[in-house]
Amino acid sequence: MRVKDVMTTVVVRISPDNSVRQAARLMFDNRVSGVPVVDDEGNLLGIISEGDLIRRTELYSGANTSQSGTELAADDRAAAYVKRCSWRVGDAMTAGPVTIDEDASVSRAAKMMQDRGIKRIPVVRSGELVGIVSRRDLLQAILSTRVDDTPVDDDAIRRSVTARLGEDTGLEGSDLTVAVSDGVVHLWGKVETPGCRRAARLLAENVHGVRGVVEHFPDPYPQ
Structure with a gap:
């Protein structure tokens, strides 16, 4: 069985120029923990997830969320600040996400999820997002598999x-x-x-x- 046989093709997605508030609303309304970020041509740029959003400064009012110079170099501190404070999805997202081809086997998708500790994988065709395969999709595939009762010698x-x-x-x-x-x-x-x-x-x-x-x-x- 291939990924394209079990993946979800109607995928909630967002532009890198949308706001993180819009991303949070999409996740909340659609009950998902992450949203693919795509450009105008549908090419996958990254994923913005619950993990990215809980690092937001809005959740730490009055708390010092910065790290000392001994922990991060100047460039890294600057990048962390942008990711934490920018209103743009493109800045807050995780770029270069793990992806899988639509013709890959479901067993490969399951192993990738297990090895990397992730719940879903964007499915791409020549870089373009065509679906999402999740743990739930794999469970559904198991439940829908028909037992072959053809006699075997x-x-x-x-x-x-x-x-x-x-x-x-x-x-x-x-x-x-x-x-x-x-x-x-x-x-x-x-x-x-x-x-x-x-x-x-x-x-x-x-x-x-x-x-x-x-x-x-x-x-x-x-x-």
């Missing part, structure tokens, strides 16, 4: 399990023997750890057409 199951053992789990297929009878996978071989045995079993269980898995691994701690 035992030999096809055996080939699939054998091929994926090395690719998906890091276990070498040559260390394991796979046999299938009436959709039940039988696993033999030398598997060193409980974690590796669990991975081999889980992989087999996840192959389409498998009705059950039986392990024939030797006891790693014989009496």
